[in-house]
Amino acid sequence: MLTKQDIVAVVVLYNPNKKVYDNILKYKGLVNRLILVDNSLTNNKYLFKNIDFVDYIPLYNNYGIAYALNLGIKNSTEKYILTMDQDSAISANLINSYLKFLNVNDNNGIGALTCQYNTDRNPAVAKKGYVKVRQSMQSGTLFKRSTFDKIGYFDDKLFIDVVDLEFFLRMKRSELSLVRINAAVLNHHPAETKVKKILFLKLKYGQSSEVRNYYKARNLFWVAKRYNSLDMYKGLTISWLKIILLYDDKRKYLKAFNQGIKDAKHNRLGKYYSNYEGN
Structure with a gap:
């Protein structure tokens, strides 16, 4: 036993x-x-x-x-x-x-x-x-x-x-x-919870840092390609929609997100974010 x-x-x-x-x-x-x-x-x-x-x-x-x-x-x-x-x-x-x-x-x-x-x-x-x-x-x-x-x-x-x-x-x-x-x-305590009012709805969602959005986008896309995983592609789409619909300062987060996709396409993995931050 x-x-x-x-x-x-x-x-x-x-x-x-x-x-x-x-x-x-x-x-x-x-x-x-x-x-x-x-x-x-x-x-x-x-x-x-x-x-x-x-x-x-x-x-x-x-x-x-x-x-x-x-x-x-x-x-x-x-x-x-x-x-x-x-x-x-x-x-x-x-x-x-x-x-x-x-x-x-x-x-x-x-x-x-x-x-x-x-x-x-x-x-x-x-x-x-x-x-x-x-x-x-x-x-x-x-x-x-x-x-x-x-x-x-x-x-x-x-x-x-x-x-x-x-x-x-x-x-x-x-x-x-x-x-x-x-x-x-x-x-469990995931990313910081924020609330967004859309018409009569109050949406609770998690907002992580710019850096974490970079890693999430990069790794979701890389894993989705590697395994041909619909679940990973769905997760990537939801992450993008959250930025578009819910985040403030969308430009900053989209820059990190897009850089993550770019790095995934070129197989740039590991602790990579600091190599381009601010560029």
Whole structure:
């Protein structure tokens, strides 16, 4: 029977603060071990030195989400890996729901389990059942170690954004299922929420930075071409429409978006944005 001792959590840090420290404390007793991989320029070990279940790995540079996740995974031995953002809130509900499912339904065709995401824009509550899905987010997803053994790790050329979506497309190609457990709910904090009034409607939407719009456009287009993925092309179109219809200072965001498309066409990946910013 699988237990919490079979699960390691990998959390990628970036300039962590006291709020992140408090969040990290919530992992105690819910997983066997917690590996923190820090993409900050400085060593923040002092924040976590008194937490006995934490392994801290400083990078002294920002190498991106994929590189950091891969390093954490490679420094673990547990059968299952839970990947998390530093501000996502773990809970007993999340872990227990995954274990309950796995102890009844685990098989070689499953590559990962994912959850419902409870946000201020899209509230979610626990429900019965489970369903196979094509896509999800890496934060809050429980991966089998055997999945990485079979299809490789996250693609660090993408640096940030769409890293999880590309991995799930690769899982599908290898006939590994992504299963959403409806009882598992993660409190998640995506991009800043804004509200736009259109006639009698109030639309809540997320607005990320100019840089993140660049990476999202670049990586969505590159992955869409590589996998001939209608889902990725739809995501790209929605991102463009959000800028056109909802964003202020559209010219700035469209410049980043268009540069992302251009770089994807020329296979300019990695941490590339700073090379042209302002040009």
